Amino acid sequence: MNEAASPEFHSITYEKPGPHIARISLDRPDKRNAQDTRLLYELNEAMDLANADDEVKVIILAANGEHFSSGHDVKEAEPYAAMADHKLVGTWAGIGCCSSSAEAQMTREKEIYLGFSERWRNIAKPTIAQVQGLCISGGLMLVWPCDLIVAGENALFVDNTVDMGICGHEYFVYPWEMGLRQAKEFLFTSGAVDAREAHRLGMVNHVVANERLAEFTLELAANIARKPMFALKMVKEALNAAQDAQGRVSAMQTAFALHQVCHSHNLIKYGLLVDPSGLAHLKTPPQADQARMP
Structure with missing residues (x-):
């Protein structure tokens, strides 16, 4: 693959920090890496770039700055119009994407939220966050x-989505990430889970000192990259299929539909996509001492 042909990115960085490894980093540190439309399309493009590169076996997803990501950029101007600057990749592409309506919102979320997350989950190569x-x-x-x-x-x-009057985010895999009862408490309370608790729940593989985070992740990626590429692809597909056999896809589709109902309810009742009574909780990011079950 000719690296000179790599596209120019504005909201992410793309590099190869070691043999057979690509690292994609969110690069809006002044915005706590809030995800606007351009960032998400660039991230998808970078994922495609790494997946198509025969020299890359493992993809690291990182973030520059103090925080990984504060979530969707709710202050983005003209989010629907911004989609017109990008090639839509989903089956809903082009339907009502540039007007403010329930159809436009569903199109946007099916494309760049649920659609991209599921696409990255199913990318052929091992990925490490x-x-x-x-x-x-x-x-x-x-x-x-x-x-x-x-x-x-x-x-x-x-996760503060229930605070905002929404039944979880669009990529609804909470029960598979932390178990059903923990997922219920996490969502019911708009909770926070620190790194150690996330590890206990099985949501993360390793917790390391921040000064060793990049080094440790790179070492883990290098270990994986020594394995045959085809075997890595096949074992990933087998494991994902096992999870899907548990009903993940149908549950996620149902949750996505209910998510859209929440948006429509809020639009009718408040004239906003979210319940404004919860917005006050979003002004100050939760701190570590507020983490649930420390």
């Missing part, structure tokens, strides 16, 4: 599709 600081709601939609998660000691996983 490298997480530090806050990882809020939409941030979970980036790390949960990854095959492995390495967390820095200060990582805090947060």
